Amino acid sequence: MTTIAPSQGALAGSRRAGKPKRTAVLDRAYPGWFLLPGAAIFAVFFMLPTFASFYFAFTRWTLFDVKFIGFDNFVQFFRDPQLTKAFVNTLIYGATTSISKVVIGLLLGVMLTSGIFARGYLRAIIFFPVLVSTIGVGITFKALLDPFNGVVNTALASIGITGPGWLTDPTLVLYTLIGIDVWKGVGLATLIYMAGLVAIPSDYYEAARIDGATGFDAFWNITLPLVRPATTTVVILSLIGGLRSFDLIWATTNGGPGFSSDVMASVIFKQYQAGFYGLSTAGNVVLFLVVTAVVLPLFVWMNRRQADL
Structure with a gap:
């Protein structure tokens, strides 16, 4: 009589069937245990402060006293004469820095993934500002762009050009800050684009060359669609960082001259400095809702377009 040995799958199935139900449940839950430390840190340092902020936004509070006052903080916040200017500045700052980083980052990414001479050295130079402290960048540019003794205006004066008040002209200061922000942050955008570009198979470009496509045709029809996740x-x-920007602006201009470079975050900080803690907390809640209202629909729309490719 011949005997047939059970298959490996049958043995595995019998072993699983023989396990106690509780052990099987624990085995299935085991990978989830690794999420617990991260979830705990996220809950303590993000979720808990967020919910606490929503509560304290409806109070007049100090370190020793809390009094519930309803929507009074929000009413007073929206009556702030600086708010309209700061809100417009915030939108301009966020949109302009985001678009600039996309355009410049993509162009630099294409250049630095090509066969350009000394590309490793150039990559280090472009990424270096990302590593520098934002406060340090603000203080440095405040000195460089001083209208009287700054290096930039002194250099312009040496060739007969009168330099503008980069940080003192109300019509120019916001765009100067945008330029500084782009200079500091474009290295990260370039790095993200470089990662997306090197992941594109070279076969696509070879096929395009065989079909007679120009360099621009390949860029428009191959590169742009395939780097959409990086975009x-x-x-x-960039948009989240721009809408929440504070440290660079505060270190460089303190929101001045006047209120010309104030953004929502700097207005909130001024209220906190004045001792209006509940009012500044309400402002933070408003800023959180503004960022969410702008970024979330854009994120959903861009992901849908990416899925349609």
């Missing part, structure tokens, strides 16, 4: 990442990160 989504750069847009969302």
Whole structure:
């Protein structure tokens, strides 16, 4: 009589069937245990402060006293005469820095993934500003762009050009700050684009060359569509950073001259400095809702377009 040995699958199935039900449940839950430390940190350092902010936004509070006052903080916040100017500045700052980082980052990414001479050295130079402290960048540019003793205007004066008040002219200061922000942050956008560009198979470009496509045709029809995930990442990160920007602006101009470079975050900080803690907390909630209202629909729309490719 011949015997047939059970297959490996049958043995595995019998072993699983023989396990106690509780052990099987624990085995299935085991990978989830690794999420617990990260989830705990996220809950303590993000979720808890967020919910606390929503509560304290409806109170007049100090370190020793809390009094519930309803929507009074929000009413007073929206009556702030600086708010309209700061809100417009915030939108201009966020949109302009985001678009600039996308365009410049993509062009630099294409250049630095080509066979350009000394590209490793150029990559280091472009990415270096990302590593520098934002406060340090603000203080440095404040000195460089001083209208009287700054290096930039001194250099312009040496060739007969009168330099403008980069940080003192109300019509120019916001765009100067945008330029500084782009200079500091474009290295990260370039790095993200470089990662997306090197992931594109070279076969696509070879096929395009065989079909007689020009360099621009290949860029428009191959590169742009296939780096759309990188574009989504750069847009969302840059827009969130731009709408929440504070440290660079505060270190460089303190929101001045006047209120010309104030953004929502700097207005909120001024209220906090004045001791209006509940009012500044309400402002933070408003800023959180504004960023969410701008970024979330854009993120969903860009992901849908990416899925349609």
